[in-house]
Amino acid sequence: MQCAECLDLLNPYHDGELLPEELAEVRDHLALCPECTRAYDELVATSHLLQDGLVRYAAPDVLNARIRSALAHEDATPLRPAFASPRWLRLAAAGLLIAVTSSLATWGTVRVRGASRTARDEILATHVRSLMPGHLMDVASNNQHNVKPWFNGRVDLSPPVPALDSTGFVLDGGRLDYVGGRTVAAIVYLRRQHVVNVFSWPEAGDDSDPSVVTTQGYHLVNWRTGGVAFWAASDLNQTELSEFVALFRHGGAEAKR
Numbered sequence: 401m402q403c404a405e406c407l408d409l410l411n412p413y414h415d416g417e418l419l420p421e422e423l424a425e426v427r428d429h430l431a432l433c434p435e436c437t438r439a440y441d442e443l444v445a446t447s448h449l450l451q452d453g454l455v456r457y458a459a460p461d462v463l464n465a466r467i468r469s470a471l472a473h474e475d476a477t478p479l480r481p482a483f484a485s486p487r488w489l490r491l492a493a494a495g496l497l498i499a500v501t502s503s504l505a506t507w508g509t510v511r512v513r514g515a516s517r518t519a520r521d522e523i524l525a526t527h528v529r530s531l532m533p534g535h536l537m538d539v540a541s542n543n544q545h546n547v548k549p550w551f552n553g554r555v556d557l558s559p560p561v562p563a564l565d566s567t568g569f570v571l572d573g574g575r576l577d578y579v580g581g582r583t584v585a586a587i588v589y590l591r592r593q594h595v596v597n598v599f600s601w602p603e604a605g606d607d608s609d610p611s612v613v614t615t616q617g618y619h620l621v622n623w624r625t626g627g628v629a630f631w632a633a634s635d636l637n638q639t640e641l642s643e644f645v646a647l648f649r650h651g652g653a654e655a656k657r
């Protein structure tokens with residue numbers, strides 16, 4: 401069994417919906433493949449989060465993003481009353497619940513057997529999953545010299561990590577993620593409270609200019625440079641996300657294989 405097939409079957413595997421021979425194949429693959437095992441662990445953790453009361457854990461992550469964003473703008477003082485407001489917390493919790501519901505709807509869509517998962521769907525699902533508590537960062541740092549070397553030996557490219565703080569896009573860190581059955585680099589920037597994920601992986605083909613797709617309230621921008629595919633994903637408005645992509649492309653030395 402290949403990783404892509406295994407990843408496709410993780411949801412029904414977790415839900416106990418596989419036929420016995422499929423179940424055995426997935427179990428055998430997981431026993432041998434740390435990457436699929438990690439993807440499966442994330443799925444299980446997400447499932448537990450939903451069962452155990454997402455709301456209890458939700459607020460600190462949003463607060464965290466807001467605090468970092470506020471610090472980046474040296475504008476923290478007016479935020480204190482807002483943090484203390486139960487109404488704000490309720491809104492935040494409601495927002496996260498919507499995000500998670502939307503994520504599950506996406507998973508529900510892509511888990512249909514035999515249906516081809518488009519790159520767009522995968523990027524969206526991966527982006528939304530990253531917003532869940534504890535999933536956003538493997539290396540949390542706003543210093544590109546900490547983030548970039550962290551990927552050495554973990555992915556088969558050296559992802560560009562341009563410093564864009566002066567433009568209002570603050571580097572927040574990076575992590576490994578999974579798209580289309582492969583391990584990819586994800587670099588995280590913050591604009592106000594909006595998370596921007598930049599996914600990249602080696603991909604043969606000509607260079608292509610950024611193109612934007614909008615799906616379920618998220619904007620996804622895809623381009624290819626020097627044999628590396630890039631996807632930027634955010635709920636940031638399209639204008640600002642396009643601005644970010646232009647800055648990122650300008651500021652990032654090309655990814656080296």
Ligand SMILES: [Zn+2]
Pocket residue numbers: 402403404406429433435436437
């Ligand atoms: Zn695998």
